Amino acid sequence: MSLTLIIGDKTYSSWSLRAALALELAEAPYSELLIPLNRADSKARILEHSPTGKVPLLQTEEGPVWDSLAIGEYLAESFPEAYLWPRGEYARAVARSVCAEMHSGFTALRTHMPMDLKRDQALAEIPAEVQADIRRICELWAECRANFGQDGPFLFGHASLADAFFAPVAARLRGYRVDLPAVAAAYVATIYHWPAFQRWYQAAQEEQLG
Numbered sequence: 554m555s556l557t558l559i560i561g562d563k564t565y566s567s568w569s570l571r572a573a574l575a576l577e578l579a580e581a582p583y584s585e586l587l588i589p590l591n592r593a594d595s596k597a598r599i600l601e602h603s604p605t606g607k608v609p610l611l612q613t614e615e616g617p618v619w620d621s622l623a624i625g626e627y628l629a630e631s632f633p634e635a636y637l638w639p640r641g642e643y644a645r646a647v648a649r650s651v652c653a654e655m656h657s658g659f660t661a662l663r664t665h666m667p668m669d670l671k672r673d674q675a676l677a678e679i680p681a682e683v684q685a686d687i688r689r690i691c692e693l694w695a696e697c698r699a700n701f702g703q704d705g706p707f708l709f710g711h712a713s714l715a716d717a718f719f720a721p722v723a724a725r726l727r728g729y730r731v732d733l734p735a736v737a738a739a740y741v742a743t744i745y746h747w748p749a750f751q752r753w754y755q756a757a758q759e760e761q762l763g
């Protein structure tokens with residue numbers, strides 16, 4: 554199977570990171586095409602591949618898949634032996650729920666704390682709506698860890714798409730130096746110890762930005 558993942562800057566592109574982690578979970582060989590964002594020609598270059606003008610996009614032998622959640626589902630179906638979703642119907646339903654919640658929510662966090670893997674500095678003040686997002690995220694992580702996390706340190710024990718979706722959130726919380734309850738702090742550490750995340754993070758540190 555020939556797969557190409559089209560991504561934005563590794564430092565900034567949180568949605569691209571999710572798709573790359575999904576590919577790592579699937580252990581699927583793929584090539585990468587990086588289109589730097591926020592440049593005069595970024596939109597035009599992305600539009601050559603993606604109908605939405607956004608990244609990530611996974612180019613498959615059958616055609617493009619142009620959304621991170623759809624990419625995750627496509628890989629879960631294409632590589633069933635990799636168990637990108639947790640085992641157990643209810644665990645899978647909860648994992649899909651938390652991914653969907655991330656995919657369509659936490660707008661305040663995304664607006665006020667954009668992912669920047671080179672950042673190590675707190676905001677002067679965390680707006681109330683961002684604090685509410687962070688509270689909900691910590692609650693959600695604690696529930697997943699307590700109810701499904703027996704077999705490992707990830708949200709559902711073993712690494713799954715839920716971790717791919719929340720890794721950029723963990724990176725924001727660390728990069729903006731947010732104080733966290735113990736369970737959430739331990740989960741952020743788990744993400745930073747995840748070799749798949751470390752590879753992307755390291756590449757981001759070496760990335761030359763325009």
Ligand SMILES: N[C@@H](CCC(=O)N[C@@H](CS)C(=O)NCC(=O)O)C(=O)O
Pocket residue numbers: 561565566567568569590596606607608609619620621622
């Ligand atoms: N819902 C999309 C969101 C994709 C998205 O917003 N990507 C951002 C980069 S992280 C982008 O392409 N921005 C460029 C632009 O909007 O011009 C997904 O899950 O893949």
